[in-house]
């Protein structure tokens with residue numbers, strides 16, 4: 253035997269490209285196979301500068317904290333004090349963002365109403381009109397006025413507690429709603445006045461006004477339609493927050509709703525979700541600045557949203573100048589979305605609990621983002637509402653904990669001075685100093 | 698109510714030069730279905746916005762002059778006659794009732810309206826019947842570009858000509874045009890006039906007092922090619 257043994261040559265490990273990573277490659281393959289863009293639900297998935305990049309300073313020798321048990325820390329908020337005859341009083345500044353019936357099941361809408369009502373906050377309709385389920389179970393209901401005007405009618409307008417004129421959403425500023433055929437059930441089709449089963453894309457521009465001067469007249473009409481009772485909100489996706497806030501105020505808004513790019517959606521092109529708009533962290537200060545420049549900070553209330561997950565996010569948003577926040581994705585998770593309980597089914601859909609985002613397909617194992625009656629029946633609105641109420645209470649308690657530590661007797665007394673940033677990006681965007689320095693990039697060099 | 702005066706014909710006249718819009722709308726909105734005071738006349742509208750919006754009582758309101766934006770907006774059961782022209786969004790989101798404009802109308806007439814009848818004796822500007830959801834609209838003159846854009850249901854009768862991109866991204870609304878069409882929008886095509894179409898058209902022409910025969914009109918509707926995402930339609934998205 254004279255077999256020559258070559259010396260063993262070590263193999264390099266397979267190495268993925270940072271540019272062409274496995275996800276990117278799978279997307280190229282998907283695009284090549286289908287010829288159509290990827291649509292999904294949820295918000296941005298990549299890492300962005302966010303509230304985690306800020307910390308509170310807490311009390312020290314120069315500041316004293318409040319006693320947890322004895323000293324009160326208020327959490328209530330009044331929205332719509334500028335022009336509305338009947339402003340809204342909420343016990344907690346955490347509101348439920350607009351999510352449509354259509355995108356969500358009737359049971360999910362009912363659960364949102366139950367949970368929010370239990371803790372004294374509001375829910376919001378969406379791109380599909382008002383359902384009796386949500387009006388019945390939401391003590392305070394904000395009615396969205398969208399470009400599509402699906403289901404819009406005078407009777408419902410008058411039943412609402414506030415009206416939210418939607419110009420845009422953080423997930424897709426400049427884009428319209430989208431509801432694919434699988435979710436256009438008989439009831440959804442009837443409410444929207446559309447053929448069943450079509451892939452429905454809502455208009456992105458309002459049909460009867462363009463620009464701030466028209467918006468002012470539209471708001472006048474909405475007030476005249478509703479006896480000047482209801483607060484009028486204007487919702488914008490975060491892109492040019494200083495000017496959008498100023499123009500919304502000029503047009504007569506009582507409340508400005510500002511939704512950052514992390515904000516969820518029921519269905520939009522992935523490219524839109526990940527590449528349009530700015531993070532909420534970067535949007536709050538310019539919006540507050542606009543209100544301050546107009547002498548209307550706290551008179552026109554500011555609600556912010558986009559990736560709010562816990563009481564720290566709530567407190568930080570408020571310290572930067574917001575009057576309240578709104579949650580979408582987190583509320584759905586509290587109801588049971590992406591629960592490990594359904595792992596087997598998520599696997600069958602080619603995903604896993606925690607990553608499921610095909611909310612547009614209507615196959616949600618948790619019965620939330622679906623119109624399939626069998627799946628929808630899985631969500632018990634009473635129990636899910638209870639979970640949401642628990643979660644909202646935790647958000648409020650956590651925010652209070654942080655406010656007390658900063659010596660604040662009300663969440664509204666939190667201020668930028670209570671915060672520092674852990675990264676230069678966050679310092680620049682939130683306009684608070686980099687921790688351990690007095691440096692705010694862009695402010696003092 | 699100082700601005701309102703009753704005439705011999707039992708019509709209440711409301712003068713917008715003497716009292717604010719809020720008073721007019723609050724008065725008209727406050728009437729219920731059983732009111733005996735069914736005839737109203739509004740003087741000096743002077744192009745004001747949001748006149749006679751949100752009416753639910755079966756009353757007849759005549760506006761003596763030109764109205765601004767959103768006149769008769771969200772009307773639900775009233776008859777509103779404008780003896781003049783109307784601005785953007787006349788009868789927007791009407792639920793039921795009749796709105797009759799004797800002059801011309803600006804953009805987005807009858808936008809998103811769910812029901813009722815809108816008659817325009819003159820011309821309508823761009824986006825007439827945009828996103829309409831069940832309303833009937835008869836325009837005796839011409840309509841501007843992008844009319845019936847994303848129109849969902851209902852009927853739009855155009856006795857004159859239509860501008861560019863008529864019926865773009867149309868759903869199930871029926872369009873009837875007597876004159877020429879500058880161009881059709883995406884997914885809008887000529888359809889055969891069915892017996893049902895004819896009945897609808899004859900009825901609307903009669904209601905609007907138009908002396909024309911259904912045979913003089915061409916019927917347009919949705920080709921329904923954009924109803925579901927398809928790679929071959931990418932250019933239209």
Ligand SMILES: Cc1cc2nc3c(=O)[nH]c(=O)nc-3n(C[C@H](O)[C@H](O)[C@H](O)COP(=O)(O)O)c2cc1C
Nearest residue numbers: 349350351378379515516517518558559579580581
């Ligand atoms: C399922 C779902 C449906 C939504 N539908 C609407 C809608 O109809 N109208 C709207 O203005 N925003 C809609 N949004 C956006 C939310 O109102 C809100 O801006 C966003 O969810 C906030 O960000 P978050 O999800 O990170 O909390 C939707 C969001 C989700 C998750």
